[in-house]
Amino acid sequence: MDSKLIEAFFTAYPFDSIPMDILMIIGLVCFLKLPKEKKANIHFWLPFLILSFTVLYENFGRYTNYNYEFKKSVNEYLGNFKYPKFNLWLYNVTKRQIGTILYLFLIKSWLEPTKRKFIDWMIIGFVIISLALQISGIEPLYLSQPIIFALGANMILIGSALYFTGMITQPQYLDKNPLRLISFWQMTFVMFTFTLTYIFSVTLIYLYEVNPVLGEALQQIDIVMNNINLGILTLTIASPFLPRIFEEEPFYISHETSA
Numbered sequence: 001m002d003s004k005l006i007e008a009f010f011t012a013y014p015f016d017s018i019p020m021d022i023l024m025i026i027g028l029v030c031f032l033k034l035p036k037e038k039k040a041n042i043h044f045w046l047p048f049l050i051l052s053f054t055v056l057y058e059n060f061g062r063y064t065n066y067n068y069e070f071k072k073s074v075n076e077y078l079g080n081f082k083y084p085k086f087n088l089w090l091y092n093v094t095k096r097q098i099g100t101i102l103y104l105f106l107i108k109s110w111l112e113p114t115k116r117k118f119i120d121w122m123i124i125g126f127v128i129i130s131l132a133l134q135i136s137g138i139e140p141l142y143l144s145q146p147i148i149f150a151l152g153a154n155m156i157l158i159g160s161a162l163y164f165t166g167m168i169t170q171p172q173y174l175d176k177n178p179l180r181l182i183s184f185w186q187m188t189f190v191m192f193t194f195t196l197t198y199i200f201s202v203t204l205i206y207l208y209e210v211n212p213v214l215g216e217a218l219q220q221i222d223i224v225m226n227n228i229n230l231g232i233l234t235l236t237i238a239s240p241f242l243p244r245i246f247e248e249e250p251f252y253i254s255h256e257t258s259a
Helices: 003-011 014-033 042-066 068-078 088-110 113-135 146-169 182-210 212-241 252-257
Strands: none
Touching: 014 042, 014 212, 042 068, 042 088, 042 212, 068 088, 088 113, 088 146, 088 182, 113 146, 146 182, 182 212
16 A cells, blocks of 8 residues: 555544544444434434544545645646645535534534524525635635634534523523533534634644644644544434433424424
């Protein structure tokens, strides 16, 4: 096997690639073992979808680092001749746009029915504004997109705030131990992950030109938070097999029966 291929997929960032692949395997096994009715429940198939999608684009990102000519050709097609080594176009589309929408849907699945319409409007607004900024050339696809990512990160924070507000006001939550709710851990780490990765995203190009050591350090934080987040998603899929650790969520049933 090509040594460069091995380096790109396994040895370049081992604390990123290896844990992620292991979590994907565990998540897949747990999802396949779920009863049919739980596989059709958004609280299980959506975390599995996000886990699978993340592993897919992360591995494709590693492939672009292996196949430099492919990455360079995509950058040139998009008009990026200054930074041919960057694959920001991939992560802008997958992680910062599609990923933001998927996480907003995830937050929506944990909210009480009356608050879910706010997430719907956020998603519509995010899609429209993101397309407008890219089509107009204000934030090209191949460069860092601080406005789009800031918009998405703030929407995630607002959605998380809606969840935590419901946790301290809804009677269904007051009877529960939040530390035994998988949704509590999901919302907590989603909130911190988007906050920290936003800081890394908006300073990426500057740091790699001026202070590459600090840039690498921030990238490690991004990797750690991403792995923790994927670990929580895997735990969500496995939670039916861990009844002594996690309690049933208050809105498991209401989400299936309410708009």
